[in-house]
Structures are given as structure tokens and as C-alpha cells.
Amino acid sequence: MHEFWSTQPVPQGEKEAQEGPLEKKTVDDVPKSPYPIASVLEWWVPDVLESEDDLRQIYELLRDNYVEDDDSMFRFNYSHAFLKWALTPPGYVKEWHVAVRRKNDKSVVAFISGIPIDIAVKPSAGGDAEVRKMCEINFLCIHKRLREKKLAPILIKEVTRRVNVLDIWQAVYTAGIVLPTPFTSAQYFHRSLNPEKLVAIRFSRIPPQYEKFQNPMQMMKRNYAVPNAPAVRGFREMEAGDVPAVKSILNASLAKFSVAPTFTEEEVHHWLLPREGVVFSFVVADSNNVATDFVSFYSLPSTVIGNSKYNELNAAYTYYYSANTVPIKVLMGDVLSAAKAKGFDVVNTLDILDNKEFLQDLKFGPGDGNLHYYFYNWGYPIVQPKSVGLVML
């Protein structure tokens, strides 16, 4: 059935996978040179941190060839600044940014990335989580003109080799499609902020119940209106001085999930301090200006594939949070106001974390997409999405 995945250390769909590594190897078992590739192609490591041109080449490959919805109406358009952020966290390994180029004109035809991540996985029997150094895989992309040539397995094998030579044996990744074998499957939910545009680009439609109104669009706008200002006293943008407090409250909040990252201060600094047009983070500060609560979202626009009026859908995605003195539905309400003020058309989320606590009250509705979560070389029982505390970009 799966010519490639049946050869890999992933649960093959048997009754109950054991918890822990599916395959045990040592660095001596790992080839020291790159996996062979077609003679017209070559491996390439872009310098996304130092070279704007290298970054632009990866950006363009993804802009034109990366993930689309089921009906090919929208395609993710990760920005330059976003990609730089996503690919260069503390301790990142440049060689885990794996690209393939045509030898003749050096055009980039494929990409896959890995970044280091510490993941706390709880045993299903209960007890303390085990924190494992893993590789988080993302941005696997094959140029549309080179599909069905079995390039993806070659990229996966090569990035695996580059991870294994550093004595790391597990990876975590997500996909919109079902592969062998997800440890959870989450559902997308969407909160309209700009219903007129969402309807115009057919991201959403006017519900049939609205047809009874004299002006359905006006009613829809009213339904999705949000306050202009935050409701929570002490709600402000996160600053560098908040890093220690955010690290502490966020790690504490994530500790209850079966699968979640753990953050160092350096990682909180990288992943969670506001970056213009990329990541938006807020705290609730107490009377001593100490952060007691935290909430964040990131910007991921999509290209609108065939619309003459609009080229782009401006989507905000909910990211990490730690709600302590205020319910998450109240904190996320302030996110809706902030996202609206910043010009986002929609806020997207998944039914992971404690997100189910705010979906109904804040008028999120189910989308047509799913996000499946996977481990490489780690057997794990199937868990509910609400047990997952990992947000992937």
C-alpha cells in the first residue's frame, strides 16, 4: 500500500504500538555522505539567516508549490520574515535546511526543514513525562512540475540522515493528509473577522438562515463584529522583560498535555517575543507589571488562487497561551480584537490545547481541513487532540 512508509520506523497501523523507539541504531550505522540523487539534481543548503537571496528562493518555491486546501482555492504564503523565524530558533542546524536544485540553472525544486525541539511525552500509564530531543519537520515541498517522481522519500531519507548523524532519532511532524499513522487528528476552526471579503473569495458563505433577512451581509457583519479595545485590564504587548515570567507560566500550562514542547528562556525569546508581521504576543500584567497570563498568534497569509478582486487572505493562527487569572475565552476575545485591528480577515485554530473552551462562545466554526500529528520512530497511543499541546507553524 505505502511503498515508502512501509519501509520506515512509523506505526504501520497494527493493534497497539509499543511506547518508545521503534528502531534502535547508533551514529556508526548512519551513512556519512548524502543520499544519492538524480544526476541532473544536487543537494543545496540555503543560508536563510545571512542570505536574502537564498531565503527568497525558498520563499518562492513555497509560495508557488506548497500546501493548498482540498479545492485548490487557497495556498499558504509564508512571508520571508516568517520563514527566517521558523527556521532559525536557538540551536538550529543549518544542514537541516535541505534543498534540491537543478544543476543546470540552480533553480530550487524541493525543500524540507528540520529544527530542534524538546518534546515532553507522557506515558499512557500515567507518571512523569519524558523530555526528548526531537527534530520538528516542516515545509516539505516538491515543485509542482516534479511531482510523482518519488522525490519526497529522498528528501525525508536525507533529512533523517542529517538528524541521525547528530544522534537524534525521533521527529515530530504534521500533515493535512492521512499517512501511517497519526497519534492524533485535529480539526481546523475559523473565526470570521471580515465576512464580506471571506464570502467574496469563497472562503466562507452566507448561511442559508441569513436569506430571511433583508440585508444578509449587514447581519453577518453585525454577528462577527468585535470590540475595538481589549476587555482585560493589564492586557498589553509582550516585552523582553516578560520572558522569564512567560517561560514559567507557559511551561506550567503545557505540562498537563500528553505531548507538548518545553521552552528555555532563549526559546521563549525567539518564538514568543513580538515580531512585526510574524508573531503577535500579549500578556496580562499585574499591578507590579509582572505577566500573569500570556496569549499569542502568528500571521500566515494564503494566496487566493483565482479571484480578480483579492490576491491574499490575511489569516491569523492562534499560537501558545497560558491563561491563569482570566479564562482563555476572555483572553482569546482580546486576540480577536487585536487581530481585527491589525487587518486580519480570519482567525484560524485547531481543537488542540484548551481551544475547545472558546470555540463556541467566540463564534469559531468548523473548517473542511484536518491536521494529523505524527512521530517518526516513536510508538505512541492515539490520543485526543485536546491532549496535544504542540502548535506547529
Ligand code: EN5
Ligand atoms: C505542514 N506541517 O485545508 C502541514 N485549510 O479548514 C500543513 N478551509 O482553510 C498542513 N476548500 O473551511 C495543513 N472555510 C493542512 C491544512 C491545509 C489548508 C486547509 C482549511 C482548514 C481551510 C476553509 C476554506 C475552504 C475552501 C474550500 C474553510 C470555512 C470557514 C467558515 C467561517 C465561518 C464559520 C464556519 C467556517
